[in-house]
Amino acid sequence: MTTRRLVLTRSAALLGAASSGLLLPAHAQSNKIRIGLMLPYTGTFAQLGQACDNGFRMALEEKGNKLGGRDIEYFKVDDESEPSKGVENASKLVQRDKVDVLVGTVHSGVQMGIHKVARETGVLCIIPNAGMHAATRALCAPNVFRTSFTNSQPTLALGKAMMAKGHKKAVWITWKYAAGDEAGEGFKDGYLAAGGTIVKELGLPFPNVEFQALLTEIASIKPDAVACFFSGGGAAKFIRDYAAAGLKGKIPLYGSGFLTEGLLDDELAPAAQGIMTTLHYSTSLATKRNDAFRLAYAKAFKMQPDVYAVQGYDAGQLLLQGAAAVKGDLSNKKALYSAMEAAVIDSPRGQWTMSKAHNPVQDMYLREVKGKENIVLGVAAKALSDSGAGCKLG
């Protein structure tokens, strides 16, 4: 009985394997370079994921959809910004689809899953957004590259800009979770180094948005300025509450650029006027490169690009440069990685290079909200690099 069942299950497994292509000769996978896109296509971060996707495809499209002379093939997985499925989804792309390169993702929690798979399998991975420190610090890997930022990078540039305006005493406020803490670390490093004093650090659990008590506290402390890290819906609410509490115009508000990114609509813009943020991009950046990029993007996708689109675009550019150096032979990992490490990316955000830990060394812009735009006032920090603390690469 048991043997018959065994035979049955085994042949069933065999059938399944055959139909899913596992038993076909390896060469049947054609000569195309297989690109896995693991991004959030649904859920809260859907727009961010789509922007990364658009940018990436646009970069390859511009070069005839070829990598080092070879054709490409896309494999898409919707990661739903669901950390619990991170490992499973990444494995799907690597094991089942046998991708040569995995591009993803937006959410830091999901990135942890991808990172685990990338480290275990050695598959080339390009991160187009998620800023969690570990990926290019203690857990950095030769096959993992990032084209966005670390969570502490934008806020690291705030200190100098604030001190230049004479804001010597500041309150720091954020959500108490990994990204908030890492942004706080960046702010602290930059601000203290510039000679500022943090008079109080305020926080609330993610993604709680009941700010009123903390705003009352800020008003009673009366610091020279407030610096913060919030993003998405919570950021919009913080901006509104800050204005409604009468703090706008009295105590200047600073933040990581994600505070105002993609949120400045008719409703919010009045409350956001004058907010100063630091980020590695702004759509209003007046360079020929950015203008050309914006125009092409708007033509292709019928909407304006944002910072996420730029990061996806640069992920594509980085891969193009790497693949060109090895003439499309991505299995020549040593040469591929050194080419990517040495890459100079001509990005809409301005030129940038790779740090030893594989994170962009890039300019941080100081931006001020005017109207419905983040107007670039200047460069807050030139060629800013993440510390890469704990990374032994290079």
Added chain:
Amino acid sequence: MDLANFSIQLLNSVQYGLLLFLLAAGLTLIFGIMGVVNLAHGSFYMLGAYLAYAFTGAWGSLALAVVAGTALSIALGWLLEKILFKHFYHRSHLDQVLLTFGLIYIFEELRSMLWGDDVHSVGIPAWLDWSIKLTETLSYPAYRLFMLAICSALALGLWLLISKTKLGMKIRAGAFNSDMAQAMGVNIVRLHALVFAMGVALAALAGMLIAPLSSVYPYMGSQVLIMCFVVVVIGGIGSVRGALTAALLVGLVDTFGKVLLPQFASMLVYVLMALVLLYKPEGLFKQ
């Protein structure tokens, strides 16, 4: 903390507490009277906020939106009770949790189809869009005071309804022993539908009122749901008075915790709940 600052924080606590009460009142009633664990309660709050967004966008008036939204949510509550919930009163809590958990997804998907996944904001009505200057640096938004007044009025109204009217007596009887109430001639079927519709409308109303202060965003209901359950558990299941006391208590602990003990702010409310459960396992006011 000086006196002025202290009083403002007190005001903040009460205002937050009353809003929580509005949300938790419906949950505790539905839980207490029908015995239904309604995980979808937060979705009604979310739907309320999105209705406020949609209607103010169309008509330009928040007041009109609130009236229409409330009417719509009463109808929705009534319908849901008739179609779905009434079949689950005598089922196990696990079945109810599965049903209402599924409803969360259905409502979120509906929201996504109707209004997309974007964050939206709702304008504060012009006649309330000003602030009262309290200190040199701090102003208090008039809309928050207005909300404080509305929530107080609703809490008072709900208390009067439950403790002073005949309908309230029936509701209390239903919560205490629904079989006996039915035997005494209370139309328990209609009472259930009424209470359910009221619970849904209260949650939706809370969503509509908070919309101009908060932003309107996907999954906003799931966030408040947990706090609602904390309030219901502390207050005692089914007790409106308990919900009010618990909501104010949670408001106080949360507000002052954030300011005085920022490191522990996120857990203080749960510590409070644990303490209450330790000494009063059935909550402060068990019906």
